[in-house]
Amino acid sequence: VMALCAPWIGRPKALWVAVAAVFVYAALVGFDPPVFRAAVTGIIALLALSAGRQALGLNSLALAALVMTLIDPYFLWELGFQLSFAATLGLILFQPPLQAAAGRLLSRLGLAGQAALTRILSDLVLVTLAAQVLVWPIILYHIGEISLATLPANLLLLPVQAPLLGVGALATLAGLLW
Numbered sequence: 001v002m003a004l005c006a007p008w009i010g011r012p013k014a015l016w017v018a019v020a021a022v023f024v025y026a027a028l029v030g031f032d033p034p035v036f037r038a039a040v041t042g043i044i045a046l047l048a049l050s051a052g053r054q055a056l057g058l059n060s061l062a063l064a065a066l067v068m069t070l071i072d073p074y075f076l077w078e079l080g081f082q083l084s085f086a087a088t089l090g091l092i093l094f095q096p097p098l099q100a101a102a103g104r105l106l107s108r109l110g111l112a113g114q115a116a117l118t119r120i121l122s123d124l125v126l127v128t129l130a131a132q133v134l135v136w137p138i139i140l141y142h143i144g145e146i147s148l149a150t151l152p153a154n155l156l157l158l159p160v161q162a163p164l165l166g167v168g169a170l171a172t173l174a175g176l177l178w
Contacts, residue, residue, distance in 0.1 A: 037084045041088070123158065
């Protein structure tokens with residue numbers, strides 16, 4: 001949104017349009033803890049980038065946790081809050097080392113030049129595994145078991161997630177206008 005608006009209305013105004021777009025989208029889908037976390041971290045990243053700073057995931061996640069618990073301390077006991085933060089923290093902490101290890105493995109196997117294979121491995125398997133590492137203990141604690149289908153289900157969902165979100169956003173807007 002910011003990149004689309006900036007040439008017409010300028011960068012400062014485009015920032016506020018982007019922040020408003022994030023807020024409106026979060027309001028449309030509901031302010032459940034995972035949506036609220038994503039909105040807060042997204043807005044923090046937008047503000048950091050517009051100030052010429054790097055948006056650091058761990059800092060953004062910690063600030064989002066602080067903001068959310070200041071707004072409602074009971075968020076801490078909601079399963080959606082715990083799972084959302086655990087998955088995001090897993091991505092921040094484990095995806096880069098998993099990516100490096102996979103790169104070394106592909107190099108040893110002589111497959112390092114295979115961009116498609118590297119992208120599939122990274123985007124599907126490593127991202128899913130990194131997110132699940134910290135989610136599984138929470139699921140085990142709350143539910144008492146972990147389904148073996150979680151990893152394959154996430155592998156199937158990940159490639160279609162972005163298009164589904166886009167179609168869902170367009171359908172929501174079309175529904176409002178209709």
